[in-house]
Amino acid sequence: MSPYSYKEPVLTLEGVSMSYHGEVILRDIDAQVLDVVRPGMSQGQVVGFYGRSGIGKSVLCRIMAGLITPSQGTVRVGVEQQPVVPGTVGFVQQRYPLFDHRTLHDNLLVAAQRKHAPAAAREQVETYLERFCLTQHRKKYPAHLSGGQRQRAAIAQQLLCSDHLILLDEPFSGLDVAMIDELKKIIVEVTTMDELNTVIIISHDIQTTTALADRLWLLGYERDAAGQLSPGATIAKEHQYNLAEMGLAWHENVEAEPEFGQFVEHIKEEIRRS
Numbered sequence: 001m002s003p004y005s006y007k008e009p010v011l012t013l014e015g016v017s018m019s020y021h022g023e024v025i026l027r028d029i030d031a032q033v034l035d036v037v038r039p040g041m042s043q044g045q046v047v048g049f050y051g052r053s054g055i056g057k058s059v060l061c062r063i064m065a066g067l068i069t070p071s072q073g074t075v076r077v078g079v080e081q082q083p084v085v086p087g088t089v090g091f092v093q094q095r096y097p098l099f100d101h102r103t104l105h106d107n108l109l110v111a112a113q114r115k116h117a118p119a120a121a122r123e124q125v126e127t128y129l130e131r132f133c134l135t136q137h138r139k140k141y142p143a144h145l146s147g148g149q150r151q152r153a154a155i156a157q158q159l160l161c162s163d164h165l166i167l168l169d170e171p172f173s174g175l176d177v178a179m180i181d182e183l184k185k186i187i188v189e190v191t192t193m194d195e196l197n198t199v200i201i202i203s204h205d206i207q208t209t210t211a212l213a214d215r216l217w218l219l220g221y222e223r224d225a226a227g228q229l230s231p232g233a234t235i236a237k238e239h240q241y242n243l244a245e246m247g248l249a250w251h252e253n254v255e256a257e258p259e260f261g262q263f264v265e266h267i268k269e270e271i272r273r274s
């Protein structure tokens with residue numbers, strides 16, 4: 001018997017397809033993130049989301065965030081499994097957009113007030129400033145923050161106003177090794193804050209992302225019976241990996257294990273072939 005128990009879904013994609021001007025970008029995507037409970041651990045879910053450049057990862061993210069409506073299919077989020085609406089899913093984009101004319105503190109407060117009453121919002125902001133090591137920079141404007149500080153601020157901002165689900169678009173690109181380590185800690189921290197927190201990481205950094213993940217999705221093209229590539233990328237069932245079941249879900253030093261290295265090579269090969 002599996003040592004894991006599965007609770008309710010926190011994200012469901014059902015029959016999601018997207019075309020632009022007759023060009024099929026995404027086709028029939030069915031995928032689900034369940035709240036997996038691991039023995040001795042209270043942790044949310046981290047999904048690594050891979051695919052070759054230009055295949056449709058950003059389009060699918062915007063669909064999952066409710067920012068664009070798919071041509072077909074539905075996205076449901078949260079334990080209530082409500083159709084996604086803009087603003088409920090956090091989306092940290094590559095440039096970490098913040099309001100330039102507001103201090104770091106005020107940027108976070110604006111986000112928190114979208115979800116909380118004024119007193120609770122102020123309290124939440126203090127908690128996040130502390131947790132993300134930003135308290136001493138609270139009065140600075142975004143232009144005066146370092147890249148890593150801006151990124152932490154953008155993640156805190158999206159967490160403050162979203163309902164548990166947060167998408168990180170290429171979070172590791174352009175960071176030095178120390179900042180990557182720091183961000184990995186923050187992602188683990190985010191998921192341990194609440195069992196329902198779900199982080200989807202869109203990344204070309206397979207090694208770093210796989211080490212943090214307990215689930216992987218690989219977006220790729222499928223071939224029909226005649227060997228021809230079908231139009232539109234999809235996440236095939238065999239490309240939805242449950243790392244918890246494989247013993248490779250995030251734990252201290254998972255990257256040092258030989259099975260982890262072999263699995264990362266396998267994933268890279270699958271991406272090359274897709």
Ligand SMILES: Nc1ncnc2c1ncn2[C@@H]1O[C@H](COP(=O)(O)OP(=O)(O)OP(=O)(O)O)[C@@H](O)[C@H]1O
Nearest residue numbers: 020021025051052053054055056057058059060204
């Ligand atoms: N609004 C749009 N109108 C027409 N085509 C679009 C639109 N948005 C995206 N596309 C097309 O959809 C395809 C997928 O783009 P997307 O940005 O999702 O790729 P990606 O997998 O995120 O790539 P990368 O890893 O390089 O960021 C591309 O061919 C792109 O040109």
